[in-house]
Amino acid sequence: MTDGITKVTSHTSPNEQLIFERSQQGRIGYRLPALDVEASPLDDLLPQEFQRDDDLEGMPEVSEVDVIRHFVRISTWNYSIDIGMYPLGSCTMKYNSRLNERVARIAEFANVHPLTAEHDAQGALQVIYELEQHLAEITGLPGVSLQPAAGAHGEMTGIMIIRAFLDARDGAAASGRRTMLIPDSAHGTNPASAHLSGFSVKTIRSTSEGLTDLDHLRELCSHGDVAGLMLTNPNTLGLFERNIKQICDIVHEARGLVYMDGANMNALVGIARPGDMGVDVIHLNLHKTFSTPHGGGGPGSGPCCCTSELEPFLPVPRIVKTDWTVGEPTFKLEYDRPKSIGRVKAFFGNYGMMLRALAYILTHGNDGLREATEAAVLNARYIANGLTSDYDKPFNSPPMHEVVFTDKRQSRKGVHTLDIAKRLIDYGFHPMTIYFPLIVQGAMLIEPTESVGRQELDQFIAAMRSIANEALEDPELVRNAPHSTRIGRLDEAAAARKPVLRWKP
Amino acid sequence: MLEAIGLKSAEELFDSIPQDLLLKRPLNTPAALSEIELLNRFERMGGRNAGARRPSFLGGGAYSHYIPTIVDHIISRSEFFTAYTPYQPEISQGTLQTIFEFQTLVCQLTGMEVANASMYDGSTALAEAVLMAERVTRRSKVIASTSVHPQYLEVVQTYVQHAGIDLEVVPFDAQTGQSSAALANAIDDHTAALVVQSPNFFGCVEDLSALADAAHEKGALLVVAITEAMSLGLLKSPGACGADIVVAEGQSFGVPLSFGGPYVGLFATREKYARQIPGRLVGEAYDKNGRRGFVLTLATREQHIRREKATSNICTNEGLIALAATVYLETMGRRGIQEAAHQCLQKAAYAARLIASLEGFSLPFSGPRFNEFVVRGPLDAAELLSRLGKVKGIEGGIPLWRFFSDRPNDFLVCVTEINSRDEIDALVEGLSEVSNW
Numbered sequence: 001m002t003d004g005i006t007k008v009t010s011h012t013s014p015n016e017q018l019i020f021e022r023s024q025q026g027r028i029g030y031r032l033p034a035l036d037v038e039a040s041p042l043d044d045l046l047p048q049e050f051q052r053d054d055d056l057e058g059m060p061e062v063s064e065v066d067v068i069r070h071f072v073r074i075s076t077w078n079y080s081i082d083i084g085m086y087p088l089g090s091c092t093m094k095y096n097s098r099l100n101e102r103v104a105r106i107a108e109f110a111n112v113h114p115l116t117a118e119h120d121a122q123g124a125l126q127v128i129y130e131l132e133q134h135l136a137e138i139t140g141l142p143g144v145s146l147q148p149a150a151g152a153h154g155e156m157t158g159i160m161i162i163r164a165f166l167d168a169r170d171g172a173a174a175s176g177r178r179t180m181l182i183p184d185s186a187h188g189t190n191p192a193s194a195h196l197s198g199f200s201v202k203t204i205r206s207t208s209e210g211l212t213d214l215d216h217l218r219e220l221c222s223h224g225d226v227a228g229l230m231l232t233n234p235n236t237l238g239l240f241e242r243n244i245k246q247i248c249d250i251v252h253e254a255r256g257l258v259y260m261d262g263a264n265m266n267a268l269v270g271i272a273r274p275g276d277m278g279v280d281v282i283h284l285n286l287h288k289t290f291s292t293p294h295g296g297g298g299p300g301s302g303p304c305c306c307t308s309e310l311e312p313f314l315p316v317p318r319i320v321k322t323d324w325t326v327g328e329p330t331f332k333l334e335y336d337r338p339k340s341i342g343r344v345k346a347f348f349g350n351y352g353m354m355l356r357a358l359a360y361i362l363t364h365g366n367d368g369l370r371e372a373t374e375a376a377v378l379n380a381r382y383i384a385n386g387l388t389s390d391y392d393k394p395f396n397s398p399p400m401h402e403v404v405f406t407d408k409r410q411s412r413k414g415v416h417t418l419d420i421a422k423r424l425i426d427y428g429f430h431p432m433t434i435y436f437p438l439i440v441q442g443a444m445l446i447e448p449t450e451s452v453g454r455q456e457l458d459q460f461i462a463a464m465r466s467i468a469n470e471a472l473e474d475p476e477l478v479r480n481a482p483h484s485t486r487i488g489r490l491d492e493a494a495a496a497r498k499p500v501l502r503w504k505p
Numbered sequence: 506m507l508e509a510i511g512l513k514s515a516e517e518l519f520d521s522i523p524q525d526l527l528l529k530r531p532l533n534t535p536a537a538l539s540e541i542e543l544l545n546r547f548e549r550m551g552g553r554n555a556g557a558r559r560p561s562f563l564g565g566g567a568y569s570h571y572i573p574t575i576v577d578h579i580i581s582r583s584e585f586f587t588a589y590t591p592y593q594p595e596i597s598q599g600t601l602q603t604i605f606e607f608q609t610l611v612c613q614l615t616g617m618e619v620a621n622a623s624m625y626d627g628s629t630a631l632a633e634a635v636l637m638a639e640r641v642t643r644r645s646k647v648i649a650s651t652s653v654h655p656q657y658l659e660v661v662q663t664y665v666q667h668a669g670i671d672l673e674v675v676p677f678d679a680q681t682g683q684s685s686a687a688l689a690n691a692i693d694d695h696t697a698a699l700v701v702q703s704p705n706f707f708g709c710v711e712d713l714s715a716l717a718d719a720a721h722e723k724g725a726l727l728v729v730a731i732t733e734a735m736s737l738g739l740l741k742s743p744g745a746c747g748a749d750i751v752v753a754e755g756q757s758f759g760v761p762l763s764f765g766g767p768y769v770g771l772f773a774t775r776e777k778y779a780r781q782i783p784g785r786l787v788g789e790a791y792d793k794n795g796r797r798g799f800v801l802t803l804a805t806r807e808q809h810i811r812r813e814k815a816t817s818n819i820c821t822n823e824g825l826i827a828l829a830a831t832v833y834l835e836t837m838g839r840r841g842i843q844e845a846a847h848q849c850l851q852k853a854a855y856a857a858r859l860i861a862s863l864e865g866f867s868l869p870f871s872g873p874r875f876n877e878f879v880v881r882g883p884l885d886a887a888e889l890l891s892r893l894g895k896v897k898g899i900e901g902g903i904p905l906w907r908f909f910s911d912r913p914n915d916f917l918v919c920v921t922e923i924n925s926r927d928e929i930d931a932l933v934e935g936l937s938e939v940s941n942w
Contacts, residue, residue, distance in 0.1 A: 149766065
């Protein structure tokens with residue numbers, strides 16, 4: 001069964017220190033041109049009491065080659081998409097095209113200052129405008145702001161828009177409408193974002209099928225205090241909420257609004273649109289669905305898309321196309337939107353990510369966007385199919401782009417989800433998302449994305465089945481994994497008890 | 506593959522979506538472009554960014570500094586830019602060790618004791634600092650000077666509008682360009698934090714030690730924002746001045762302008778508040794063989810554990826940009842940061858001296874400055890700078906009327922180590938020439 005699987009992960013340079021420990025007095029890795037203006041005495045320019053007096057002690061003194069070796073060495077301790085499959089459920093680790101990187105580095109975009117006069121930054125504004133248009137078409141929601149810097153930021157923006165809309169619609173009566181409904185399977189950012197917007201959270205149960213419990217939803221909507229619902233669709237179990245229209249109707253009848261967490265939008269692009277389902281506002285993750293790189297934890301970009309009714313509440317400034325008659329279209333910034341929730345970030349958002357996402361949309365084309373969705377779902381189905389004989393699958397419905405399994409069978413032998421994840425490292429794969437969603441005990445959430453072929457899927461399935469076998473025959477082997485990495489499992493509890501958060505001499 | 510899972514067509518993959526919700530037409534987005542076509546298209550759009558090709562004196566929260574070549578090389582390595590958040594420490598030590606070094610560098614520069622793994626940018630870091638000050642003090646009033654970057658204040662206002670925090674802004678001192686005496690007087694027993702920026706939006710350095718004393722006297726925290734982080738190479742650190750929370754925009758450290766993002770927010774505070782910090786933290790940890798490694802730690806503050814009771818909703822931060830800043834700071838090193846900061850100060854002083862000597866031009870503020878300063882010209886600043894762009898091909902500054910409508914002739918000029926003396930001289934001559942039309 002393990003034919004073709006090689007247990008490889010080994011780190012070639014195990015002994016690199018912290019840069020501070022490599023520092024040697026007097027070493028330098030840079031050169032600036034000599035100062036070409038007459039220098040004034042420092043004290044004449046800056047009162048002495050405002051001058052730094054610690055001589056930046058402790059900051060590194062190293063050469064350029066020291067820095068290169070330092071980072072190249074520690075980089076080999078990282079797993080990455082370019083090494084192989086990175087099946088983190090709900091994180092959507094798809095290939096990051098080098099072409100998109102090149103686009104983001106075009107000098108006229110990389111060097112344009114955000115406070116450049118509009119007429120000298122028309123190309124920069126055009127990119128924002130065009131990407132907004134495409135995202136509006138993809139989501140079926142015409143109002144788009146690219147200002148939020150990440151998914152959670154887009155969520156906060158969406159929920160603040162709901163709040164502003166309700167306050168404008170209901171006036172003082174809106175103060176009684178401060179409950180946000182969130183399914184128990186939701187990502188933790190949902191309740192945190194709702195809280196930031198001044199809402200209290202009530203949790204909706206999931207059914208045994210893994211879908212939103214409509215009866216519980218109706219009950220929660222019957223008290224007149226519901227501002228809205230935050231729903232992920234497909235949900236975090238990888239299942240499409242097939243009652244979505246009814247769900248939206250129930251919330252709308254209760255005079256609330258529906259926010260959709262677009263973290264899983266990569267299962268829908270080109271297939272179905274949230275705007276057609278009754279959703280009022282959604283955020284997207286350009287770093288998931290539109291393949292901008294995750295960068296070891298960011299930057300992201302979390303556009304917020306909404307109905308035309310909510311559009312006046314989007315953050316300022318807005319980018320608008322002006323009337324033009326000859327030549328190329330022109331764009332300008334509009335600030336005068338009295339209903340806007342305000343600004344959520346300085347300047348215009350994570351612009352470099354917008355360039356990459358627009359390049360992704362343009363190189364895929366409308367057909368390619370749909371094909372990517374189909375491949376992502378097909379791959380997840382293939383894994384679901386390949387693992388059911390060895391792992392417990394808590395929900396029967398066929399999954400969309402990700403599938404959840406549990407450690408139910410393996411835990412009888414004392415092998416748990418964490419162990420399976422760590423053992424997968426020895427087989428050369430990054431682990432799946434573990435212990436999320438919280439409602440599934442010992443959850444293993446697997447999302448292959450469209451960026452893997454059948455051969456690699458087969459290898460992954462073979463690795464998982466091999467681990468299931470090891471859990472039966474040699475559970476200790478799995479419990480002590482990984483065996484091939486530079487360091488073993490780290491004592492996280494001790495690290496949190498007495499945190500050491502910085503180097504000190 | 507379809508066959509292997511018992512399906513006949515790709516359509517069947519979506520059987521769980523009700524028929525009436527399926528999009529039964531192709532998306533109305535463009536057809537696929539080849540690499541050549543795509544690059545041509547972006548090059549053409551880029552050609553409409555005239556501002557990007559000119560010598561520039563624009564600052565105001567985003568700065569042009571020299572970026573050593575190796576920064577982009579390192580952040581372009583697959584192992585860094587195509588990795589996810591380091592949730593599996595055994596195969597993420599490259600990212601985790603980088604963040605630990607980043608946190609250390611931020612502490613060293615700001616003079617603080619702990620720093621997090623990054624925020625989205627300086628403006629959102631400031632908003633988070635204000636929310637944290639409310640948590641720490643359990644007080645609800647926040648006082649800020651209007652000499653803080655106007656967009657930062659807008660972001661703070663958005664974040665606090667539903668948090669039960671009352672943001673009070675106090676006008677800056679029109680003589681010095683620094684925060685006014687009224688700022689300290691506005692602090693009372695309900696004040697959670699005093700918020701200032703230094704160097705402030707006008708480039709003036711604030712007297713942080715005095716402001717810290719005033720805040721602490723009433724039991725409030727001093728929150729210091731910095732947009733030009735290069736100033737830390739020369740100015741007394743906010744930590745040494747008594748600040749309680751320091752946030753900064755880290756873009757000056759090796760990050761391209763890129764029309765405003767992605768940048769990286771720095772967030773640092775005192776050790777006693779470590780458990781109130783928003784966002785991710787990396788700490789030292791050991792495996793059973795005693796080998797040192799690094800892990801994400803104190804996660805019980807974060808949204809994936811604490812949900813609505815988390816210290817922030819932030820999840821994805823600016824990992825790769827924090828890496829860029831780390832590579833930059835380590836390459837420039839202790840001496841490089843000092844030298845770059847020194848050159849900024851000297852060149853800005855040179856430019857300010859020459860511009861002030863032009864007929865019709867003056868410097869309205871007397872406060873000490875780092876590398877930015879406000880100039881008052883003889884005519885509408887937007888018009889003056891537009892002429893300068895068209896005729897001389899120089900981006901001469903940022904008109905202040907966008908932020909302060911009562912200052913039509915004022916504009917903000919920024920000079921850094923990349924502006925040569927020739928460029929500065931051309932700016933000065935250009936201003937003189939186009940103001941005499």
